[in-house]
Amino acid sequence: MEHTPTPNPTIHRQDKSGQGFYNDMTGGLLCPVDYNWSNTIVQASIRDYHPDFCITACSWPSFLYKDGCCDPQNPTNGLFKGKLLIKAFKCVFTSPTSTYEKQPADSVAHSVWNKNSGKCHTWHDVSTLLNMRSIQPQAIAYVSVQLRFALSSMGSWHIIDDEFNHQEFYNNIVDYLKLPPSPEATKDVDNLLLWWNQ
Template identity: 35%
Template sequence: LKKRADAARSNDTSTLKDLIATWVNQDFCPSSLLRPDNKQSRGFAHDVCGKLLCPAKWDWNDNLVKAGIRDQTSEYIMSENSWPLFMYENYAVNGGNLEQGLFKSKILVQAFKAVFTSPSSAKEADCDGNGADILEKNQHACQQLNNVKVKTCVASIINMKKVTPCSLAYIMCQVRFTLSGILSWCTVNGDFDYVLQQTRIGAMTDTR
């Protein structure tokens, strides 16, 4: 079972590595385009990836913050206790309420659909930046599951009828890893623990 799970995760990672590069290039038009076959240019060294990975409590546009993150100073520790900006609706945060817009970003919807329905279905995600509430409404992530004639549709195989805390946490970790410059998967990346982040998301969403 572990081998199958590892193989499935690896396949999802490979799929998203290509797709997320395309989505970032299309939506943000960075001066340095992401290459689907190259992760080394991603992470905090890349301005757009860095912005999306930056904890929402900090302002990536502040050069002091950006330098502190890139230099890995003690004031700017990347841990699972902060939500990355890519998890927020419109990739913007309300400093007075860090839960507003959380889990509603377009890239999360796209990644969820690419993994659990099909890569082509990710094109149906809202294109106006409003995203979709993949926690409560689920229409955008799970719509037309009964009509999608894709043999490898994961959602159909596992009889997924709605977005679950575990599936959301899994996609969040996949997106974060794909945006990063890390070449191989590991449960702990510096001070960021993917397992603890998944647990945190599960605990938080279960109470909603």
């Protein structure tokens, strides 16, 4: 069984002030893949707002990558395949229970008995209500922004988080997925979207 380390400091439900780059776990997930979060000098520089370690929407945070790692020789490998990103997507668009390893057969539509009317009502997940037939770049970008905010130390929603612009982050992801710069990049994006839709 895979052991998940305990965040330091402990994450509290009602108070996000100890999250973001102030926390070892969330800081590692938010850290751009350009930097090595396990290096204490990098951590201190990010926390102290050192000008050489600016956190902007121009770098991909590690939570976007499978296993949180980027291969410098092939930076698209594993991009947008992060485990936490996929769980966040399922939580938003299908249901929190869809993040469990084993799924019930009726995980999309659920029946609820209404005692007052004596009728059985069925409710659907968000993807069904939106008539979502495939996963589009905007949906991946939306969940990426929501996850970035959830991991941050921001207590309430703002477009700007220090030097990080959530709107720019969203636009960068959509542009990356909708406007690939080359035929090779187009093929990579097509394969990525196919992977998401499977």
